[in-house]
Amino acid sequence: MNELMPIQNNDGKQAVLGRDLHQFLEVSRDYTNWFKQMVGYGFIEGQDFTPDLAKSTGGRPRANHIVSLDMAKEISMIQRTDKGKQARQYFIECERKANEARDTSVENVKSVVAQMTRSEILQIAMNAEQERLALEAKAKELEPKAEAYSSFIEADGKYSVGAVAKMLGIGQNKLFRELRNAGVFIAKGGMKNTPYQQYMRHFEVKAYTITHNSGAESVRHTTYVQPSGIDFIRKKLGLLAIDPLPPAA
Structure with missing residues (x-):
C-alpha cells in the first residue's frame, strides 16, 4: 500500500x-x-x-x-x-x-544456524567463553586499583590545590579558573578561590593574618582539598585522575 x-x-x-x-x-x-x-x-x-x-x-x-x-x-x-x-x-x-x-x-x-557445521558452532561457543574469561581477568586486574583509589578518596588528610592540579594533569591557575567558572569557587572578593558553602565538605579553608609594611593587618584564606574533593573535582570538570600524591602536612 x-x-x-x-x-x-x-x-x-x-x-x-x-x-x-x-x-x-x-x-x-x-x-x-x-x-x-x-x-x-x-x-x-x-x-x-x-x-x-x-x-x-x-x-x-x-x-x-x-x-x-x-x-x-x-x-x-x-x-x-x-x-x-x-x-x-x-x-x-x-x-x-x-x-x-x-x-x-x-x-x-x-x-544460517542449520547450515553451520558442529565444529563451527563449537568454535563460536569457545570464542564466547574466551571473551568471558578475558573480561573476568581484566575485572580482577582492576579490582586492587579500584580498592586503592576508593581507600584514597575516603582517607584523612588534605591537599593543596597545586598538588591536585598535578594529579589531574593541569596547571594550578587553570584549575582555579575552571573551578570558578564551574561555580565551585567564589570568583571575587576577600573569599576568592574558596568554595561555596554547598561544596565545603570536599575542602578545607584556613585563614591566616598577614602584616603589611604599613603595619596594617589583613586576613587571607588558603583552600585545601579533601581526598573526596579530588574525585569531586575530576567528575565536575570531566578530567582524568592521575596517581595520588602524598597529602599536605
Whole structure:
C-alpha cells in the first residue's frame, strides 16, 4: 500500500503521530479537544499513547501524541467514515508487513544456524567463553586499583590545590579558573578561590593574618582539598585522575 501517513518507531513498536491521524481523517474539530474525546473511550496514557510536545511555527510547544497502532485502528473505526476505514486497513497492512519482516528475519537466522557445521558452532561457543574469561581477568586486574583509589578518596588528610592540579594533569591557575567558572569557587572578593558553602565538605579553608609594611593587618584564606574533593573535582570538570600524591602536612 502507498504510505498514507508516516509510521513511527516507538521503542521497537509501530506507532503514528496523533496530528498525522487527525489530519488524514479530516476531523473538523481542533486536535486538542478531539484527542481528549478519543482518550475518553478508555485509552491509557503510557500504554496506548504518550505525549509528544513539538515546537510550533510560533515557537510555543504544540500538543501531539505518539499513538499505538492498536489505538489508531480503534480511533479510525470510531470515526465511521470512509477515511476511517481506509486508515484502519492501512494500519492492518503495516502490521502485516512488519510481522512478515520479523518472521523472515527469524527464519534467516534459523537457516544460517542449520547450515553451520558442529565444529563451527563449537568454535563460536569457545570464542564466547574466551571473551568471558578475558573480561573476568581484566575485572580482577582492576579490582586492587579500584580498592586503592576508593581507600584514597575516603582517607584523612588534605591537599593543596597545586598538588591536585598535578594529579589531574593541569596547571594550578587553570584549575582555579575552571573551578570558578564551574561555580565551585567564589570568583571575587576577600573569599576568592574558596568554595561555596554547598561544596565545603570536599575542602578545607584556613585563614591566616598577614602584616603589611604599613603595619596594617589583613586576613587571607588558603583552600585545601579533601581526598573526596579530588574525585569531586575530576567528575565536575570531566578530567582524568592521575596517581595520588602524598597529602599536605
